[in-house]
Amino acid sequence: MSLYSRVIKPKSLILGNGKVVDEPRSKAPLVIVLFCIASLISIKITGFDMAVMFSRGGQFLVILRKMVPPEFAYMPKIWQPLFDTIKMSLLGSFVGAVLAVPFAVVASSNIVKNRFVIVFVRLLLSIVRTLPTLVTALIATYIFGLGTLAGTIAIAVFTFAYVGKLLYEEIETVDMGPFEAMQAMGANKGRSFMYAIIPQVLPSYLSNCLFCFEGNVRYASILGYVGAGGLGLILNEKIGWREYTKVGMILVMLFATVVIIETFSHWLRSKLT
Amino acid sequence: MIVFRHVDKVYPNGFVGLRDVSLQIEQGEFVAIIGLSGAGKSTLIRSINRMHDITGGELTVDDADVRSLKGKELRRFRRKIxxxxxxxxxxxxTTVIKNVLTSFVPDLPFWRVLFGIFPQEAKIRSLEALDKVGILEKAYVRVDQLSGGQQQRVALARTLAQDPSIILADEPVAALDPVTAKQVMDDFRRVNQAMNISVLINIHHVELALEYADRIIGIREGEIVFDGPVSEVNEKVLSDIYAGKLEEVI
Structure with a gap:
């Protein structure tokens, strides 16, 4: 009997033939109580104040209202940074996703038997994943200078860690049967991997890459804040100068781009599975 | 010809898989290996192509000493099994044909393997292998669209494309319904008789073993307790193989 059942006695159900079945009590009430306590504590700690929310919340709308109508005349100046943003995310996603493959293979416990190697590579992936993209971009601008190269590298680093983790988890759940069959046929480990494991993980790998690319377009649009090129650069500038109609135009274009890319990527991913 | 001489297999945890096994299997025999789960049937079959290592004795397949093979030699040796x-x-x-084509992967040049470009000859041989097991029309269908019996036939075609002299089958019909199981056993018989390929089958279904095999090997706790033609198998023999639990088998 579990600890929970010992503390809170199960409900006894009696069947027609006299057999007794103990139904463990639901854990939901306990979870709800704990959740409420945690919420109260976090409100205390963060100083969240409902009164301020009500009195100042309206200011959101004031800024939003200033963005309407967006200044369409500004559009021609947005194309270049917008394409920079897309280029950064596309190239960065591609480079990161390709680099992730060898690392993911080495991090898979069903392929590599050496515990030390696995733990080392996984630790590396987690550390890289913990770095916020904005911080990576900032560091990259110190090394490679201001501009889209720094942004591309920041995106690649994030994609590498993200796709790498998803891929090694995917590799670990494959059916090892075909791999065994390839080995029994006299194929070496590399060829067995290529023909038994890759076909199993390829669709979800591509799907993950596309999903990551979708997100990267959004990340890339703020990387300009630290000088890494793209939309963020002019977004930062126009907010600073309070030219909200231009900010509105930038957001509309970004929104349209993200929707188009997400729709396309969603359609592609639905074809993959 | 497969020859076991006093072969032992002890697993690293101390479990005895095979104990002093000696046998000789001639080219073209159809052998069924029967016994309880955990008796060592799989170990016996898998030691032949060295998917499992043996720990004592001598094992030769067509005069090759299996224990001494390593690396490239071992992989070349496995090509004919x-x-x-x-x-x-x-x-x-993926599709049926792609699965069958994998049997050529070990021998092709690396660039072909990398890009998945198979020579015309490999494709034709794969299709011929599918034709031999009667599922040629499924060649371009995805495997997950097929029934269990059809999938086992694809696996058999993949093995035939490899042009083996021995086929080892580890519980090939255990996941199939009785009717499909018979069809797959018919395939094995056809392959055995038409192409003179030795067939070694691990099997739980005693009645299928008796119907299809020429020779039965009974194994109990890693030891061979019966080895002879099907005609010599009787109730007493089976009771011995299954350690007195015969009622549960038949």
């Missing part, structure tokens, strides 16, 4: 599995071990997300 086909293997069939209980769970088929196919890549279910």
């Amino acid at each position: 086909g293997m069939i599995f209980q769970s088929f071990n196919l890549v279910t997300r």
Whole structure:
């Protein structure tokens, strides 16, 4: 009997033939109580104040209202940074996703038997994943200078860690049967991997890459804040100068781009599975 | 010809898989290996192509000393031994023909393997192998669209494309219904008789073993307790193999 059942006695159900079945009590009430306590504590700690929310919340709308109508005349100046943003995310996603493959293979416990190697590579992936993209971009601008190269590298680093983790988890759940069959046929480990494991993980790998690319377009649009090129650069500038109609135009274009890319990527991913 | 001389297999945890096994299997025999789960049937079959290492004795296949093979030699040795599995071990997300073509992967130049460009001859041989097991029309269908029996036939075709002289089958029909199981056993018989390929089958179904095999090997706790033609198998022999639990088998 579990600890929970010992503390809170199960409900006894009696069947027609006299057999007794103990139904463990639901854990939901306990979870709800704990959740409420945690919420109260976090409100205390963060100083969240409902009164301020009500009195100042309206200011959101004031800024939003200033963005309407967006200044369409500004559009021609947005194309270049917008394409920079897309280029950064596309190239960065591609480079990161390709680099992730060898690392993911080495991090898979069903392929590599050496515990030390696995733990080392996984630790590396987690550390890289913990770095916020904005911080990576900032560091990259110190090394490679201001501009889209720094942004591309920041995106690649994030994609590498993200796709790498998803891929090694995917590799670990494959059916090892075909791999065994390839080995029994006299194929070496590399060829067995290529023909038994890759076909199993390829669709979800591509799907993950596309999903990551979708997100990267959004990340890339703020990387300009630290000088890494793209939309963020002019977004930062126009907010600073309070030219909200231009900010509105930038957001509309970004929104349209993200929707188009997400729709396309969603359609592609639905074809993959 | 497969020869076991006083072969032992002890697993690293101390479990005895095989104990002083001696046998000789001639080219073209159809042998069924029967026994309880955990008696050592799989170990016996898998030691032949060195999917499992033996720890004592001598094992030769067509005069090759299996224990001394390593690396490239071992892989070349495995080319002429086909293997069939209980769970088929196919890549279910791709087509039938791609699964059969994998049997050429070990021998092709690396650039062909990398880009998946197979020579015309390999494609024709794969299709011929599918034709031999009667599922040629399924060649371009995805494996997960097929029934269990059809999948086991794809696995058999993959093995035939490899042009083996021996086929090892580890519980090939355990996952199949009785009717399909018979069809797959018919395939094995056809392959055995028409192409003179030795067939070694691990099997739980005693009645199928008796119907299809020429020779029965009974194994109990790692030891061979019976080895003889089907005609010599009687109730007493089976009771001995199954350690008195015969009622549960038949």
